[in-house]
Amino acid sequence: MLGEGIAKGLAETARNFFGSYVSKERLTTVQFPEERLPQPEAARDFPFLVYDGPDWQAGLRCVGCQICEKECPPKCIYIEKSKDKKPDALGKPQFYPAVFNIDISVCMSCQICVEVCPFEAIKMDTEFELSTDDRFGGLLWDKSQLAKSNEHYNKIHPTEAAEVDARLAEEKAKAEAKAKAAVQAAAQAAAKAAEAKASPAPPSAPPSGSAPSDSAPSGSAAPSAPATSSSSSTVAKND
Amino acid sequence: MIETADQIFVILQHWIVGFAPAGVRWILAALFSVIAILGAFGGLFAVTTILERKGLGRIQNRLGPNRVGPFGILQPIADAVKSLTKEDVVPYAADKVVHFLAPVVLVLGAFSVYAVLPVGRNMVLANLDAGVLFFFAVGSVMELSVFMAGWSSRNKYSLLGAMRAISQMISYEVPLILSSITVIMAAGSLSTVAIIEKQAGYTGILPHWYVFTPWGFAGFVLFMIAATAESNRSPFDLPEGESEIIAGYYIEYSGFKFALFFLGEYLGMFAISGMGITLFLGGWGAPLSFLAWVPSYLWFFAKLLAMIAVFIWIRGTLPRLRMDQLLNFAWKFMLPMALINLVTAGLWHFLPQGGLRWLVCILMVVVPYVLLGRGLMQGQRLEKRVYQFAE
Ligand code: SF4
Ligand code: SF4
Numbered sequence: 001m002l003g004e005g006i007a008k009g010l011a012e013t014a015r016n017f018f019g020s021y022v023s024k025e026r027l028t029t030v031q032f033p034e035e036r037l038p039q040p041e042a043a044r045d046f047p048f049l050v051y052d053g054p055d056w057q058a059g060l061r062c063v064g065c066q067i068c069e070k071e072c073p074p075k076c077i078y079i080e081k082s083k084d085k086k087p088d089a090l091g092k093p094q095f096y097p098a099v100f101n102i103d104i105s106v107c108m109s110c111q112i113c114v115e116v117c118p119f120e121a122i123k124m125d126t127e128f129e130l131s132t133d134d135r136f137g138g139l140l141w142d143k144s145q146l147a148k149s150n151e152h153y154n155k156i157h158p159t160e161a162a163e164v165d166a167r168l169a170e171e172k173a174k175a176e177a178k179a180k181a182a183v184q185a186a187a188q189a190a191a192k193a194a195e196a197k198a199s200p201a202p203p204s205a206p207p208s209g210s211a212p213s214d215s216a217p218s219g220s221a222a223p224s225a226p227a228t229s230s231s232s233s234t235v236a237k238n239d
Numbered sequence: 240m241i242e243t244a245d246q247i248f249v250i251l252q253h254w255i256v257g258f259a260p261a262g263v264r265w266i267l268a269a270l271f272s273v274i275a276i277l278g279a280f281g282g283l284f285a286v287t288t289i290l291e292r293k294g295l296g297r298i299q300n301r302l303g304p305n306r307v308g309p310f311g312i313l314q315p316i317a318d319a320v321k322s323l324t325k326e327d328v329v330p331y332a333a334d335k336v337v338h339f340l341a342p343v344v345l346v347l348g349a350f351s352v353y354a355v356l357p358v359g360r361n362m363v364l365a366n367l368d369a370g371v372l373f374f375f376a377v378g379s380v381m382e383l384s385v386f387m388a389g390w391s392s393r394n395k396y397s398l399l400g401a402m403r404a405i406s407q408m409i410s411y412e413v414p415l416i417l418s419s420i421t422v423i424m425a426a427g428s429l430s431t432v433a434i435i436e437k438q439a440g441y442t443g444i445l446p447h448w449y450v451f452t453p454w455g456f457a458g459f460v461l462f463m464i465a466a467t468a469e470s471n472r473s474p475f476d477l478p479e480g481e482s483e484i485i486a487g488y489y490i491e492y493s494g495f496k497f498a499l500f501f502l503g504e505y506l507g508m509f510a511i512s513g514m515g516i517t518l519f520l521g522g523w524g525a526p527l528s529f530l531a532w533v534p535s536y537l538w539f540f541a542k543l544l545a546m547i548a549v550f551i552w553i554r555g556t557l558p559r560l561r562m563d564q565l566l567n568f569a570w571k572f573m574l575p576m577a578l579i580n581l582v583t584a585g586l587w588h589f590l591p592q593g594g595l596r597w598l599v600c601i602l603m604v605v606v607p608y609v610l611l612g613r614g615l616m617q618g619q620r621l622e623k624r625v626y627q628f629a630e
Contacts, residue, residue, distance in 0.1 A: 001612055002615060006557065013555050016298050
């Protein structure tokens with residue numbers, strides 16, 4: 001009969017109206033600034049630079065290799081490499097970024113910079129309340145604004161950060177073992193050389209002297225191999 | 240005491256007017272009433288906008304506006320400030336004079352009809368002998384202003400909206416007036432005050448409102464459906480269908496003129512609801528005899544708010560009609576129902592009191608309803624659509 005459907009509809013809306021006052025499940029609104037939902041772990045918006053230890057300037061993992069600058073699709077990263085070297089977290093002298101700027105008004109949050117970085121130095125942040133009244137300067141972040149501690153990273157992406165930390169620790173242990181081995185080899189070589197000094201020196205002695213310096217490039221090359229695998233693992237996770 | 244509370248505004252008016260010299264008293268009295276009407280219904284407009292937004296929100300399981308003031312009750316003020324500070328854009332090709340006049344005419348027309356609307360005992364600006372006629376005559380000024388707006392904007396969408404509005408309003412004006420004629424027949428007067436007085440008595444505790452008769456009930460429902468269409472409210476909001484013609488006839492209005500259109504539309508809704516209350520719901524009369532001590536104007540506004548709540552409820556429930564559905568409904572259902580209802584009202588008048596009268600009149604309402612409803616629904620079955628070429 002005419003009007004049946006209308007009556008049904010009116011009953012339904014009346015149920016909604018009164019139901020929204022009594023049942024919490026019906027009213028799904030989250031009153032944002034006061035109430036917040038926890039962000040999902042995979043949330044991301046803009047990159048930040050990770051540093052270890054208490055001092056952000058000393059602990060910055062970035063070595064200014066500029067790979068991310070080259071790979072960034074909208075070209076929103078600007079890096080100036082330093083002229084001098086500073087010891088990094090492992091105590092090895094490294095270049096560092098003298099200037100590291102990201103224009104987050106241009107950044108499209110693609111995470112490519114994170115995936116190409118061989119040093120786990122740049123990661124995605126989850127901070128999204130970034131509105132500013134300065135359209136240009138306010139959204140161009142330099143390295144002091146970008147630097148955030150590893151603890152922060154562990155807080156926003158716990159699983160991913162734990163993996164990264166484990167990998168870095170493993171690399172560190174490997175590098176230390178290698179350095180130790182190199183030192184031992186050097187000591188052995190020195191002992192051998194001292195032994196050989198008594199007898200007439202063989203022509204094969206000089207290569208043994210270059211052994212300690214050989215460990216440096218192999219040490220810096222080592223992280224790059226796992227880094228590629230780490231990037232592929234982040235890709236897999238993000239899918 | 241009760242008498243004083245009921246007549247407080249009338250006494251106040253006499254007191255203020257008493258200070259003026261005798262020659263200008265009538266002007267002052269009229270001015271007092273006009274200001275009271277402007278204030279009361281303007282305020283009601285503000286309250287209704289927030290109630291509507293909140294109510295619709297709740298119907299859709301949302302919260303509605305709740306940021307301005309406690310529970311968002313100051314939202315109308317924020318809206319007013321916003322619409323006052325917005326830029327007023329007039330299209331280059333528009334007919335500037337008509338474009339400017341349209342909202343003004345709308346609001347003027349909407350306010351003038353309140354002159355014959357009794358909001359309480361002795362509280363009517365002008366007790367015209369042809370009050371109902373005046374109401375509908377002035378009320379149709381709104382159609383004119385809608386067409387002025389649509390035509391002067393020089394915009395296809397607004398013209399389409401205006402055409403829709405005209406065809407809709409003319410179609411629904413017929414059942415609207417036919418259903419109110421039943422009351423005029425029964426009351427034997429066109430004066431709104433007299434119509435209310437006719438409904439003033441009580442049987443037991445129940446009042447003699449016309450809505451409690453078979454023809455009155457049918458007339459009331461028909462009247463309210465037609466009133467919804469007349470005031471362009473959902474589900475009859477085709478003239479301003481946002482999804483089809485963006486905003487219809489007021490697409491080219493911004494800022495305060497847009498707010499005036501809004502105001503005019505709501506005022507029209509209040510006025511026609513007030514007329515429905517006057518004709519069928521006993522005006523300012525109390526619904527139960529022992530509640531008669533409550534001041535009459537409170538009853539009027541309580542009834543008005545109840546009607547507004549129903550309007551909001553309907554708006555939150557029904558989707559917009561299609562143009563052919565709208566016109567079919569008007570001409571194939573509403574008009575025959577209203578005509579049959581006229582006959583029913585006549586029968587009611589001439590049949591002797593008793594059960595037979597009730598039986599005959601109820602049948603006269605129910606049978607046409609069922610049959611006409613069936614006719615309207617014919618060929619409207621929902622079927623699975625067959626796509627010729629897509630298969
Ligand atoms: S997330 Fe993408 S766009 Fe943003 S800085 Fe990194 S590479 Fe560039
Ligand atoms: S790729 Fe990594 S290490 Fe290289 S510049 Fe970018 S953030 Fe620094």
